[in-house]
Amino acid sequence: MRARPLLFVLPVIAFALTTWLFGWWTVPLVAAQAAWPAGARWKASTLAWCAMGAWVLLLLWDAAGGRLGAVSQMVGGAIQVPGPVLMVVSVLFAGLLAWSAAAFVEGVTRRVTADPSLRSG
Amino acid sequence: MPSPLRTALAAVVLAAGAYVGSKPIGPAPALGPFLEPARGVWALGRTSSLPDHSSAHIPGLSAETKVEYDDRAVPHIFAPTTGDAYRALGYVVARDRLFQMYLQTMAASGRLTEVAGAAALPLDREMRRLGLPRTAERKLEALKGTPTMTSIEQYSQGVNAYIDGMAREDMPLEFRLIRKKPERWTPINAMHLLNRMGWTLSYIIPEEKRAAAATRVGNAAAASIFPDVSPIVEPIQPNGQKAPREDMIAFVAPGAPETNNATLASLLRGLMPARERALELQELDASSARGFASNNWAVSPSRSADHHALLAGDPHLDLTLPSIWYEAHMVVPNALDVYGVTIPGSNEIVIGFNRDIAWTFTNSETDVIDFWREKVDDDAMPAKYQVDGAWRPLERRIEQYRGRFGEVIATDTLLFTHRGPMRREHGEWISMRWTVNEVSDELAAFQGISTAKNVDEFQAAMGAHYMAPAQNMLVADRGGHISIRSTGRFPIRAGDGSGNVLRDGTSSANEWKGYVPLEQMPQAKDPAQGYVASANQQPVDVKATGGYWGGLFFAWRALRINRLLRADSSVTVDAMRRFQTDPGSERAERFAPLLVRVGMASNDERSRQSAMLLGEWNREYTRDNTRAVLFEAVMRELRDRAWDELAVDPHGSLRRRVATPDEEVLWTLTKDSSNTWWDDRRTAQRVERRDDIIDAALAAGLDSVRHQYGEPGDGWRWEKIQTLSVKHLLPIKAFASAPVSLQGGPSTLNPSGGRSGIGSSWRMVVDLGPELKAWGTYPGGQSGNVASDRYHDRIDGWSRGELLPLFAPKTAAEAATKHRSTLTLTGGN
Known part of the structure; x- marks a missing residue:
């Protein structure tokens, strides 16, 4: 079931859409939501890949203007980091945010469901 | 789990x-x-790319306005009213240059600390202590209710419409890097920017060099090597001579230091622009440090190949990315059709053309600043100052400097007399009056010339409104007329009229007596010689006309352009273009033969070799020549040795001097081979003469070039030595365009390059035939977006001296034939 393409496509769309509409901070929120509740269909690592995929898609959209290389060179030059490295850092940033939010939610919710004392409050 | x-x-x-x-x-x-x-x-x-089609809303726009960007990304604005044209101009300039507008306004208003923190405090203090923000407020107040004010407000509406509608993804990179957001545009910003231009161009203090030199060699000697009048004369206002005239200077031998001048010298040095002080510390002599080198000329139909008037303009300014200029074209049916360059943030075309005339400027370089020693009621905390025995209240102004987060990082209390800002130096209170600080309305002048039909209407509009910074305004029309006038406020001083003295502020007899009337300003219309030209030289032949113009004049380029124009009685558009980057040098034409002659007779092998190498030079600063580098090194050594009396440390390096006389003065000195100034003070046993000094300079120059660039060969190629870096407004290397190699060198018509960062900012040639045609370029690009393909796309062509045809369509339909992008602007509330 997890191998179905839809399982990847849905989070990718969600990450891309919310990033585009609201901004970067939606990445951990979407990941947390997807990892909730315990036993959700998406693993943290899957969500990390999906978030990175979403940002790559958005970067490709930015690249459609034909000047992404120039942007990368200028931005990289300004902060003295090679442009392509900065681009990779951007994508990894999304992946880390998604993985950490999902893994955190996963860990907490599983502990809550596994521990009856925590459940009863 | x-x-x-x-x-x-x-x-x-x-x-x-x-x-x-x-x-x-x-x-x-x-x-x-x-x-x-x-x-x-x-x-x-x-x-970062212009979309094929886009639209935007500008509140207050009376009807739809079309903007067609052509293949050079120049916006052609087709508006139903002049007000709408200004609104559209504000919008398109902000779209391309928002960060530049922001940063330059912050700099001009003394608010850079809000961007860069305390490090920028000296720069901000410089602006505020000169009184420039106060002047901007006073100018704006005086403009209330005038057409100028209306046009500034309309322009501001356009800028703000862009800021309000700007999507997050359009935010310029620089704002993201410095973590700031654009501020709403207000009319006073236009005043700040014009003041800034005034500061750039007319903040010239000739007293400074003379006073500094007097602290080493005495007043009389200093006055003789820093004369008010240029010894080489080929003025802007033709003097009827067919060749430049070289006058001899009555050099006064170096005398005892004049300690009384220390106050003035120190004050004036403190008032020098921070950048010039910094450049002088890098051992650049004063003229290189300033480095402005604008040229303009026009030829009458009688001397042009196609029998039309031709005009060429080439103002030299700070070269930055984005460029200081933005190219635009505004068309309003039956009201306005003007093309040219505008200062981003200001709503008028400054240099350009309409369907009937073309115009351009060079800086007049005249002395328009004076100083008064004031008597105050309390030396420590003055509240009043005395004039004619009566006490007058001082205006007090509190200036607060804020840091990046709005915190106050410094506070100054500034004092103003009726003359202008007053400051304390060496226990004395000195006030300053400067034409840029006087209330004026230059924008009305630019508005007037945009619709002028001929040279007379142009000069009338400028004469009526233009005050500062004074400019040599050159204009030509389709009727075949050419005209030039140094326009602006030139003070009439008390006494002998000199601006080179510190005056007594307690007497109203020492006030400025008014301004030189229009008819007495340096000027010429359709002169018999068939051309007019200016290159920051002395504007009139003072021997014939009298009067004090002071300032910082340069003769060599004027001599060159006059020589080129005299030699060509059938000037073409292409020749006009070539002249702009002509590699010839009148300075080298004079000095090089003398150096060679002296060197070849020398007993020193190195001097003879140096002279032999210089003898192979054609005296042109072409990119591939391998001798200009030696000439410049020898000249540097010659200056060091000739002006050793002016060294900061008499026992240290000769290169650091309190002031350096112009090379026109040095050339005049070479005509007196036994003058005392040639003596090297370090050799007490011996009295050197000119040829001894030249001999030593030739040897030392060769040594220094060998040391830096190796043996004569490819390493000496001028293009490897004289390069230019066109820097971004922020000190970010990645945003700069460098190195750019150029043809031209010191004192040629294209002296761009070197450390000054100054160069040709807008080259334009206009053929005023039945249908006006124009060509132009500037070193940069239309977009301020560093990632845009329009960011510095013009630099390569500019560095090769190429000009591009300027497309000036009459209608939107014609503009669409070179379509790159269309912007539709709509109005309403």
């Missing part, structure tokens, strides 16, 4: 990610909004 360790690690990573995503760390911006695709920096890859 996930391990607790993994959960804890995830929590840490999440917290860290959220932190660096949302909070700036050190100089780095918050990574989240910075790096996110779609809205962050990467979005500039999508938004």
Whole structure:
């Protein structure tokens, strides 16, 4: 079931859409939501890949203007980091945010469901 | 089940990610909004190109206005009213140059600390202590209710419409890097920017050099090597001579230091622009430090190949990215059709043409600043100053400097007399009066000339409104007339009229007596010689006309352009273009033969070799020549040795001097081979003469070039030595265009390059035939977006001296034939 393409496509769309509409901070929120509740269909690592995929898609959209290389060179030059490295850092940033939010939610919710004392409050 | 360790690690990573995503760390911006695709920096890859079609709304626009960008990304604005044209201009300039407008306004208003923190405090203090923000307020107040004010407000509406409608992804990269947002545009910004131009061009204090020299050699000697009148005369206002005249200077031998001048010298040095002080510390002599070198000329139909009047303009200014200029064209049916360059943030075309005339400027370089020693009621905390025995209240102004986060980092209390700002130096209170600080309305002048039909209407509009910074205004019309006039306020001083003295402020008899009337300003219309030219030289032949113009004049380029124009009685557009980057040098034509002659007779092998190498030079600063580098090195050594009396430290390096006389003065000195000034003070046993000094300079120059560039050969190629870096307004190397190699050198018509960062900012040639045709370029590009293909696309062609045809369509339909992008602007509320 997890191998179905839809399982990847849905989070990718969600990450891309919310990033585009609201901004970067939606990445951990979407990941947390997807990892909730315990036993959700998406693993943290899957969500990390999906978030990175979403940002790559958005970067490709930015690249459609034909000047992404120039942007990368200028931005990289300004902060003295090679442009392509900065681009990779951007994508990894999304992946880390998604993985950490999902893994955190996963860990907490599983502990809550596994521990009856925590459940009863 | 996930391990607790993994959960804890995830929590840490999440917290860290959220932190660096949302909070700036050190100089780095918050990574989240910075790096996110779609809205962050990467979005500039999508938004940096002009879209095929776009639209926007400008409140107050009376009807739809079309903007057609041509294949050079020049916006052609077709508006139903002049007000709409200004609104559209504000919009398109902000669209391309928003960060530049922001930063230059901050600099001009003395608010750079809000961007750069306390490091920028000296620059801000310089602006505010000169009284420029106060002047901007006074000028704006005086403009209330005038057409100028209306046009500034209309322009501001356009700028603000762009800012209000700007999508997050369009935010210029620089704002993201410095973590600032654009401020709403207000009319006073236009005043600040015009003041800034006034500061750039007319903040010239000739007293400074003379006073500094007097502290070493006495007043009389200093006055003789820093004369008010240029010894080489070929003025802007033709004097009827067919060749330049070289007058001899009555050199006064170096005398005892004049200690009384220390106050004035120190005050004036403190008032020098920070940048010039910095450049002088790099051992650049004063003329290189200033480095402005604008040229303009026009020829009558009688001397042009196609029998039309031709005009060439080439103002030299700070070369930056984005460029100081923005090219635009405004068309309003039956009201306005003007093309040219505008200062981003100011609503008029400054240099350009309409269907009937073309115009351009060079800086007049005249002395329009004076100083008074004031008597105050309380030396420590003055509240009043005395004039004619009566006490007058001082105007007090509190200036607060804020840091990046709005915190107050410094406060100054500034004092003003009726003359202008007053400051304390060496226990004395000195006030300053400067034409840029007087209330004026230059924009009305630019508005007037945009619709002028002939040279007379142009000069009338300028004469009526233009005050500062004084410019040599050159205009030609389709009727075949050419005209030039140094226009602006030139003070009439008390006494002998000299501006080179510190006056007594307690007497109203020492006030400025008014301004030189229009008819007495340096000027010429359709002179018999068939051309007019200016290159920052002395405007009139003072021997014939009298009067004091002071300033900082340069003769060599004027001599060159006059020589070129005299030699060509059938000038073509292409010749006009070639002249702009002509590699010839009148300075080299004079000095090089003398150096060679003296060197070849020398007993020193190195001097003879140096002279032999110089003898092979054609005296042109072409890119591939390998001798100009030696000539410049020898000249540097010659200056050091000739002016050794002016060294900062008489026992140290000769290169650091309190002041350096112009090379026109040095050339005059060479005509007196036994003058005392040639003596090297370090050799007490011997009296050197000119040839001894030249001999030593030749040898030392050769040694220094060998040391730096090796043996004569490819390493000596001028293009490897004289390069230029066109820097971004922020000191970010990646945004600069460098190195750019150029044809031309010191004192040629194209002296761009070197460390001054100054060069040809807008080259234009106009053929005023039945249908006006124009060519032009500037070193940069229309877009301020560093990722845009229009960011510095013109620099290569500019460096080769190429000009591009300027497309000036009469209608939107004609503009569409060179369509690159269309912007439709709509109005309403």
